[in-house]
Ligand code: PEP
């Protein structure tokens with residue numbers, strides 16, 4: 359249910375509506391727009407009549423949200439959500455580029471690649487330290503040591519870091535280091551993990567499960583939003599189909615579909631969606647043309663010797679070419695890349711100004 363307040367409603371009236379929502383054992387999520395405040399009512403609201411709220415002072419109308427996901431729906435929040443990340447924003451006119459290796463392999467590897475990608479246009483650095491590998495015998499990641507290396511790369515380059523969290527128990531430690539928590543495809547429906555990141559207040563990159571429908575993805579996002587964390591970015595990363603020529607099948611359709619169903623930013627990971635470095639650039643261009651708000655791509659200084667996902671990793675030269683092609687597409691659709699040189703962010707935990 360969604361309660362739309364009159365444009366001139368006072369804060370007292372809004373607070374009174376919230377009180378009545380909570381009296382009914384429901385929770386209120388307020389979205390303050392330019393003209394109007396909308397209050398989303400979440401919980402078992404089907405047993406509560408809209409009339410309970412319609413008569414309250416300051417209320418213009420009460421509507422049911424038709425989709426099963428509420429806070430993620432465009433009906434609840436008609437404008438795009440714009441999420442700040444270290445001096446730039448995701449979901450507005452700018453197109454974000456997150457780049458870096460599949461896994462953090464060593465201190466020198468991550469520092470070197472961070473410096474290279476920063477020079478060629480990346481806005482954020484990715485790198486896994488807890489790796490969800492299909493085989494238990496494959497490299498599982500450097501763990502906390504890797505987080506320290508990433509933090510050092512961040513300090514040297516100013517690039518915010520995006521790192522996958524695999525378990526609820528990792529969340530408290532990881533939020534001390536990372537700027538954006540990634541939930542991987544295999545954990546998209548790990549509801550305990552979704553709730554745990556929903557309790558944090560740092561941006562979350564939620565990847566689509568390889569067999570998840572668009573509705574499943576939006577319901578997963580709803581778990582995070584319902585916890586009060588409204589900084590969620592969705593990531594299409596390819597789905598499993600009968601096709602074997604590529605690792606997964608990029609669901610380009612998902613980009614405009616998601617953009618129409620939700621206000622949350624949507625990006626594409628063409629590395630996992632194709633599985634081949636040769637297809638990464640054309641598919642990224644298609645995603646930007648289709649309305650994606652960004653690209654997350656794997657880049658390695660020596661893909662042939664990468665510990666994981668070398669076959670889909672771009673070389674630094676390929677990455678530079680990809681950025682210049684995306685830039686052209688962005689201009690055609692009246693968007694632009696985030697300027698590569700943004701102020702060096704403060705270190706995490708540094709509250710001095
Ligand atoms: C990754 O981005 O490192 C990753 C493991 O991707 P996915 O969860 O999409 O497979």
Ligand code: MN
Nearest residue numbers: 460656666667
């Ligand atoms: Mn990978």
